[in-house]
Amino acid sequence: MVFTDYVFYTLAAILLFAGLRVITxxxxxxxxxxxxxxFFTASGIWLLLEAEFLGIALVLVYVGAVMVLFLFVVMMLDINVDKLREGFWEYLPMAGFIGILMVIEMAMVLSGKYFDASDAATKPLxxxxxxxxGRVIYTEYLLPFELASVV
Known part of the structure; x- marks a missing residue:
């Protein structure tokens, strides 16, 4: 294995751990x-994939703006966590059913029967x-891009 593989697996493990801790x-x-x-570890994975713009945009937009605002709101509001957890057991069977359906769908996709990944093409010099x-945004998706900028 190459060094970048080790870095990828380390970042992926940290990303899975952080994602699990977000919900638990x-x-x-x-x-x-x-x-x-x-977000930072996902940005690191983008950088490993040589998509520097997407990695930096992820950090600037989500960490630099959205999460700072979210942290500000969460810290300013006095959220009663115990009151939010009162209806947990009521919705647990439906959540479990949806979770089992998602696991079945992921198993079907990852089994290879419905998903065939071809080898990646090499990038030109x-x-x-x-x-x-930029080329795709300003040629194929110009109208949706302009509409999104107005909204």
């Missing part, structure tokens, strides 16, 4: 901080994913 921690501030960790992203 009891303190909303800690959940938001674990989400920040998840001088290829830039940022330039390609």
């Amino acid at each position: 921690t009891r303190n909303p501030v800690h959940a938001a901080l674990f989400l920040v960790l998840a 001088g290829y830039s994913n940022t330039a390609e992203l």
Whole structure:
């Protein structure tokens, strides 16, 4: 295995741990901080995939703006966590059923019967994913991009 494989598996393990802690921690501030960790590790994976623009955009947009605002709101509001957990057992059977359906769907997709991943094509010399992203946005998706900028 190459060094980048080890880095990828380390970042993926940290990302899975942080994602799990986002949904299992009891303190909303800690959940938001674990989400920040998840965004940083996802950004690291983007950087490993040589998609530097997407990695930096993830950090700037989500960690730099959205999560700071989310942390501010969570810290300013006095959230009664015990009151939110009162209806937990009422919805547990439906949540378990939906979770089992999702596991079955993922098993079907990952079994290879419905999913055939071909080998990745090699990039031409001088290829830039940022330039390609700009080309696609400003040619194929110009109208939706302009509408999104107005909204």
